[in-house]
Amino acid sequence: MSMTAEPIVEAVGLTVDFASAKGPIRAVSGVDLSLKPGETLALLGESGSGKSVSLRALMRLHPSSAKIGGSVRVDGRDVLAMSARELSAYRGKIVSMIFQDPGLAFDPVYRIGDQIAEAVMRHERVSRAEARKRALELFERVRIPSPERRLDNYPHEMSGGMRQRAMIALALACRPKVLLADEPTTALDATVQIQVLLLLRELQREFGLAIVFVTHDVGVAVEIADRIAVMYAGRIVESGPCADVIRNAAHPYTRGLLSSRSHGALGKDERLKAIPGSPPDLAAPPPGCAFGPRCESFAEVCGSAMPDNVVVSSSHIARCVRLAIRNSSQPGG
């Protein structure tokens, strides 16, 4: 990963609005993302934080009723301006996605090998035999046992872990530059999850992929990511290099997430440090900082306006008024 490389994914002021019975809901409100080739960014957040909605916006997978605002540029192209034809050439070839449930990502009535070959033939002018050869190479690459035979499997004939590997093979079939991963290991057993994470790390090095990896699990983010962006109520509240965010969490929400994990030995009758309350209703968000009502350091100023990004250290930023106050009282700090 070179520091001078141009970003391959760049989203600025990304917003996504959905219509609902209660009125419009702003699921993503002003997300900035920047990703260089070969880099992995983890979007970490709880359900409803907007992490998956942001991810899907990069590929324009939302129904047409959803309104996407801001700008999204991937590999030099303006994604939000693409026509239907341009989009279908873009999806799978430049950017592809893997999902939580590979059972839903595959068509149940076609053999997996044929589905991969079909994707290759759609984007590249190759014969069926060549496309099939590519599918076999990919199956070997993602280490599916007896790959030749497995190409002829239907999705239901594979176990969960193997289906996930097959979906990774499908996603990489046309050698995309960016891989979007939406909780691909959440439904897997821990023993299989770690295998898939290691495989993704290996493939990334080999193909120079940029990966955006959505997860709710801090541990998974640590295993996969170069950088972590923590999302809450449609915004990135903290982002920075993985080690900085984990060891030196600046936003109270990130700190809360880290300390509510039960890990290691705890004394008998010890309690977890839980974050009180639950995430806000996006149809009626609280005024000011969305995390305010659950925050242990809530102050009056937090209720007045959404805090701006504050620089914690070189590339580590967080949206918290407390940090701005601390920074201004330490000139040059």
Added chain:
Amino acid sequence: MIIGAPPAPEDRDRGGPGTPLLDVRGLTKHFGGKGGLFGKAKSGVVRAVDGIDFSVAKGETLGIVGESGCGKSTTARLVMQIIRPDAGDILFDGEAVGSQALSLGDFRRQAQMVFQDSYASLNPRLTVEETVAFGPRVQGAKPAAALAKAHDLLHRVGLEPRRFAGRYPHEISGGQRQRVNIARALSLDPRLLILDEAVSALDKSVEAQVLNLLLDLKRDFGLTYMFITHDLNVVRFMSDRIMVMYLGKVAEFGPSEPIFEKPGHPYTAALLSSMPSMDPDHRTQEAPLTGDPPNPIDPPSGCRFHPRCKMVSTLCSQAEPRLSTMGEDHLAACHLADPQSGHPRLAAA
């Protein structure tokens, strides 16, 4: 009997403190395949639970862990008699479930279950208070008394009755729904609560709240828990003792800390080191296990774990290991834990 304060624990503690609340011997359930009563089972039989023994002491939390398909949820359902065991004895406080002394109905009043899917386990047409009052009403409580009890329980699980009592399941969040399920489970003053992945679908910040709540309720109501999960961090936090299952068998059983500090079964060790590292400078470099958990149809011979085990020897594919003592109350089903097994690595050590 149902209304008002729960009966004093000493009245209900029939077997005395030394008797385990739950004692399970030789529990077996095979699905599919039609074998004669004494005939050999046909192929295609899923040996979901294959002769397991365990006990849960009064007031403890027994954690059950293992990969999907290991039989942990089937074990819970067998204990609750939601599905009938093919064989095995279940003693509740010293009395056989379904016997003259303890009818199935009596047992089920004393043992309740909370499931993973908080939405599917609630009736969408009942309000929160109706859901929690339903059990006591069926058991003959007067409507007003059942409702008062429901409000008390909702308050105990952190749902203010004034705000939540009249809501329907779709009007509340997942964490709140799971609190309703817990309140409902407590409405018949049970002694045993079986929690089957009860916090697995919750967000991490909400999960911590519910785990804390479960600890409080256990203390306040004098409960005993069977806590089933795939999350090893959670099981370590919650459990006094842990049972590790693999393909329908007990791989390891013992007090929580020794199992985490010094696992006796290579499978437990692999399971523990599969947990994501929390240290960005020391990420996992090699997966402890390869491949998916094998199918419980036609499990491997000998030790069921042997095809994935790093310590495997020819003995492992031939003989099934017995549960050997590793330490106080700590058992592991591995030839390496059994000095008499003749595993070649024992001689080398």
